Amino acid sequence: MRASLVAVFILVCEWSRVEIARQPGLTLAALVVGGAALCLAAVGRTPEELGLGRSRFGLRVLGGIALGAVLLLPAAARIAAVPLLPAGLALGAVVVSIGEEVAFRGALYAALEEVGGAPLAILGSTVLWTIAHVLSHPPEFLGAVAAAGLLLALWRWACKDLVGPILGHVIADLAL
Amino acid sequence: MRRAALLAVAAILYAVAAWMVTPGFYDGFGPTQPYNWTCPPPQAGANNKPSSGHLVIKVIDGVSDANSAFTDDGQLVMGFLPGAFVVDGKTSVTVDITPLASCPQPPGIQFVTNVYEVTASAPLNTAKPANLVTVYSNLKPDPSGIYQSQAPDGPWNKLPQSQPGQPFTIVARTSTFGYFAAGYAASSPQPGAVRVGGGQLLPIIVAGLIVVVVLAGLPLAIIRRRRPSNDKDG
Numbered sequence: 001m002r003a004s005l006v007a008v009f010i011l012v013c014e015w016s017r018v019e020i021a022r023q024p025g026l027t028l029a030a031l032v033v034g035g036a037a038l039c040l041a042a043v044g045r046t047p048e049e050l051g052l053g054r055s056r057f058g059l060r061v062l063g064g065i066a067l068g069a070v071l072l073l074p075a076a077a078r079i080a081a082v083p084l085l086p087a088g089l090a091l092g093a094v095v096v097s098i099g100e101e102v103a104f105r106g107a108l109y110a111a112l113e114e115v116g117g118a119p120l121a122i123l124g125s126t127v128l129w130t131i132a133h134v135l136s137h138p139p140e141f142l143g144a145v146a147a148a149g150l151l152l153a154l155w156r157w158a159c160k161d162l163v164g165p166i167l168g169h170v171i172a173d174l175a176l
Numbered sequence: 177m178r179r180a181a182l183l184a185v186a187a188i189l190y191a192v193a194a195w196m197v198t199p200g201f202y203d204g205f206g207p208t209q210p211y212n213w214t215c216p217p218p219q220a221g222a223n224n225k226p227s228s229g230h231l232v233i234k235v236i237d238g239v240s241d242a243n244s245a246f247t248d249d250g251q252l253v254m255g256f257l258p259g260a261f262v263v264d265g266k267t268s269v270t271v272d273i274t275p276l277a278s279c280p281q282p283p284g285i286q287f288v289t290n291v292y293e294v295t296a297s298a299p300l301n302t303a304k305p306a307n308l309v310t311v312y313s314n315l316k317p318d319p320s321g322i323y324q325s326q327a328p329d330g331p332w333n334k335l336p337q338s339q340p341g342q343p344f345t346i347v348a349r350t351s352t353f354g355y356f357a358a359g360y361a362a363s364s365p366q367p368g369a370v371r372v373g374g375g376q377l378l379p380i381i382v383a384g385l386i387v388v389v390v391l392a393g394l395p396l397a398i399i400r401r402r403r404p405s406n407d408k409d410g
Binding site for chain 1: 179191192193194195197385388389393396
């Protein structure tokens, strides 16, 4: 029940954010408010349940930097192909990155893990992550989106950590 | 060990999937559909040719109806107010939008979209200019305006910009038909040049990240081996 509610809440947040961001002059506001709203999915969870405990913090930060490098590598190898992102969207990129990680790999992962263990948490969070991006990405991009979601969810499972995915996601979005 | 192997497989899977699409899909900051180029830039990947558009506008009681002409791929839309045309007894007005087969590069201007030719069977009423919306790609710098010319080789004039459009669109008003393209003055700084990161710096950023991971990871790993942690973080 909790997993379903969290999933629906996240989808509504993500799709609303995309639709509102398409309105003239509302892009940055939609990103910031939408990203912050996603964090509400974690209400009632302890930091440890979300993978935000403080132990091995240095290693987890390092893991986040490594994840950022992995996420950026395909773009870095094709310098000329890197798109131009307006600088004004930087704040939005940071807030959305944090919100999405807290929602998908934090709250949703924890809720699904309680229901069906790690396999359901990994696959379920990856599937919902991909569905959540259907409105904002052309269909041909969804394979890469799903693969990124799977990598981040596997990190969450393997290292019981959300600091790495948050940092990696923020680095990747900002660098692009 | 099994977890590390799975992570490695996922990383490789991601690299392959990300390699197959244009970079920069993170969080959908780009346009929702890839731009259809007449002359695609090298990084565009698979490309569809841009579409043309055709519209017939009714004339009722000597006044042309409100309507919008657009290309089938939606990359150029021109909106007309009621009475936007000087109809001179016509019962209908036809508007045609055709992407130019070539890509002019006039001196002093950098175009970041295709050039479109817009023609109509009646001239516009200068008191009721048409609203022109052009979609642009995130593979080139943001345009600063829409330029218009009566011939493909110029001269090109910048149209007065209208209200802000949706992301990755630019809006202007025009009182005449002709050739249209979005771009920026080559002498001015590129509007899209102010960047968060990426571009030519991206390989350096990634190399720096890898160096940090290696340099900081070694001592952390050594410390961890010497002082095995018993904590089980959630």
